[in-house]
Amino acid sequence: xxxxxxxxxxxxxxxxxxLEGSIRPETxxxxxxxxxxxxxxxxxxxxxxxxxxxxxxHFVEVYVAVSKGIRTPDDVxxxxxxxxxxxxxxxxxxxxxxxxxxxxxxxxxxxWNEQKDALKRALEYGQKELGVSARFILDIVRGDPAxxxxxxxxxxxxxxxxxxxxxxxxxxxxxxVPATQYADAYAMADEAGLPFIPHAGETRGADxxxxxxxxxxxxxxxxxxxxxxxxxxxAELRDRQIPLEVCPxxxxxxxxxxxxxxxxLPRLLDEGLxxxxxxxxxxxxxxxxxxxxxxxxxxxxxSEDILWTLTQNAGRAALLPxxxxxxxxxxxxxxxxxxxxxx
Numbered sequence: 001x002x003x004x005x006x007x008x009x010x011x012x013x014x015x016x017x018x019l020e021g022s023i024r025p026e027t028x029x030x031x032x033x034x035x036x037x038x039x040x041x042x043x044x045x046x047x048x049x050x051x052x053x054x055x056x057x058h059f060v061e062v063y064v065a066v067s068k069g070i071r072t073p074d075d076v077x078x079x080x081x082x083x084x085x086x087x088x089x090x091x092x093x094x095x096x097x098x099x100x101x102x103x104x105x106x107x108x109x110x111x112w113n114e115q116k117d118a119l120k121r122a123l124e125y126g127q128k129e130l131g132v133s134a135r136f137i138l139d140i141v142r143g144d145p146a147x148x149x150x151x152x153x154x155x156x157x158x159x160x161x162x163x164x165x166x167x168x169x170x171x172x173x174x175x176x177v178p179a180t181q182y183a184d185a186y187a188m189a190d191e192a193g194l195p196f197i198p199h200a201g202e203t204r205g206a207d208x209x210x211x212x213x214x215x216x217x218x219x220x221x222x223x224x225x226x227x228x229x230x231x232x233x234x235a236e237l238r239d240r241q242i243p244l245e246v247c248p249x250x251x252x253x254x255x256x257x258x259x260x261x262x263x264x265l266p267r268l269l270d271e272g273l274x275x276x277x278x279x280x281x282x283x284x285x286x287x288x289x290x291x292x293x294x295x296x297x298x299x300x301x302x303s304e305d306i307l308w309t310l311t312q313n314a315g316r317a318a319l320l321p322x323x324x325x326x327x328x329x330x331x332x333x334x335x336x337x338x339x340x341x342x343x
Contacts, residue, residue: 001055001297001298001301002297002302002303002304002307004130004294005343006092006261006304006339006340006343007290007294007297007307008091008098008178008290008291008335009091009331009335009338010091010228010293010307010311010335010339010340010343011091011092011311011331011336012090012091012092012093012289012290012293012311012313012314013091013092013093013276013315013318013328013332013337014087014094014095014096014159014278014279014289014312014314015093015095015096015220015243015278015314015317015318016096016098016223016245016246016276016278016279016280016313017097017278017279017280017281017282018078018094018097018098018099018100018171018246018280018281019080019083019097019098019099019136020063020066020067020070020079020099020100020103020104020130020284020337021066021280021281021282021283022079022083022086022281022283023066023079023082023232023283024082024086024283025047025048025051025283026044026146027041027078027079028043028047028066028069029044029047030067030078031070031071031075031078031079034071034075035071035072035189036074037068037069037071039069040065044318046116046272050062051284052231052252052286053253053281053284053286054075054287055279056183056203056254056255059254059281059284060193062284063234063281063284065109067103067104068107069102070104070107070110071108071109073110073114073115073117073118074118074119074191074281075108076110076115076119076122077102077118077119077121077122078251079116080122080123081122081125081126082112083095083097083122084122084123084126084130084132084134085130085289086091086282087132087134087289088126088131088132090288090289090290091129092132092289093136093328093331093332093335094132094133094315094318094320095132095133095134095135095189096134096135096136096166096167096205096308096318096319097134097135097136097137098136098139098169098171099119099136099137099138099139100135100138100139100141100171101115101138101152101288102140102141102144102148102151102152102153103141106110106244110157112122112155112159113158116158116159116162116164117153119136119164119222120157120162120163120164121215123135123163123164127252133320133324133328134157134166134317135163135164135165135166135167135320136158136166137165137166137167137168137169137197138152138155138159138165138167139152139168139169139170139171139172140153140167140168140169140170140171140172140175140182140185141171141172142170142171142172142174142176142177142179143173143176143177144172146173146184146185148180149181149182149184149185150182150184151271152185153168153184153185153186153188153189153194154170154188154210156168156194157188157189157194160192160193160194165194166320167194167195167196167197167219167319168185168186168189168194168195168197169195169196169197169198169199169222170196170197170198170199170292171198171199171210171222171244172199173203174199174200174202174203174204174208175203175204177198177324178188178211179198179200179208179211179212179215179216180211180215180337181214183215185215185216186216190217195219195319196216196217196218196219197218197220197221197222197245198212198216198217198218198219198221198222199222199223200212200221200222200223200270201221201223201224201225201226201227201233202222202223202224202225202226202251202254202256203254203256204226204229205226205227205229205230206226206227206228206230206233206234207230208231209221209224209226209227209230209233210230210232210274211234213236217318218242218302219236219242219243219244219247220243220244220245220317221237221242221243221244222244222245222247223244223247223251224237224244224246225245225246225251225256225257225263225265225268225283226245226246226256226263227249227268227273228264228267228268228271234273237273237274238271238273238274239273240275242274242276243274243275243276243313243317244268244273244276244279245276245278246265246268246275246276246278247277247279247292248260248263248265248277248278248292248295248296249279249283249285249286249287249291249292250279250280250287251263251271252254253285253287260299261299262296265296265298265300269306273316274313275310275313276310276313276314276317277289277292277296277314278291278292278311279291279292283333304340306334311332311336312329312332312333313331314341315328315329316329325336
């Protein structure tokens, strides 16, 4: 059994975490006061209580309210900087962060180019001041019109050229509309050399994963934990070694599994699937990437070797240029060895 000190010490990579879903209650309060936004609570204690996950509709309510608190490019930069500070505190060397630019534009009217510049400033701060790197996954929200999907793809392609965006994403309620509704957007991204990472196989079954596998060329699957419900889907994911961005606590809170003990994580590993561990929406689910590694290690008796496999998996699945990825893997290996030596 690995120790808590070891898990906290090891370097990490996180591939599935939402920027807006990572805003801490303290920051929400700061934004609300700055932008004169009305919230259900007006002090930190009340906000923390409101943040506690109850059910999916409440989760959406919190997520939308938090997004509405972002009013200016400076707000975007603030939440991105504070996110990177939180990652650095956990020794997360690299993060690939889902960001819903279309929602921010809808509620705040901030044009994409101003959002992009704010995100870029935050990335530079993270690299220079904190020693951590990140890129953003710009996601299409299921249920939005196909035209909006194409617009998000255009923004993502633009951000990719500027080194801010690493992929086009697809998020939102899986049952809202078929993934095929945004086929034009996927084609645009593919033609521009921009990777595609959809959420699938979480609140819907393996058919959701099959849908995105057939509709596009995903380089990773956000969640994907229900792939075992279809032998052919699981086989394709295994054969192609398409990484799954598994978020255990999120899965339990959203009712995908009754408890962590009943999560399919050990089966995914036993079946030879490519697994990474992530936090999804940390403060909303009362977790972090460190907590996820701790909880899964304690629940399933993971060894240091399994933790290294999961860490290395995330590093190898990162969407970085070859030289940067090699440097990241080297840093992960060195940091892991140092943590083992200090045990």
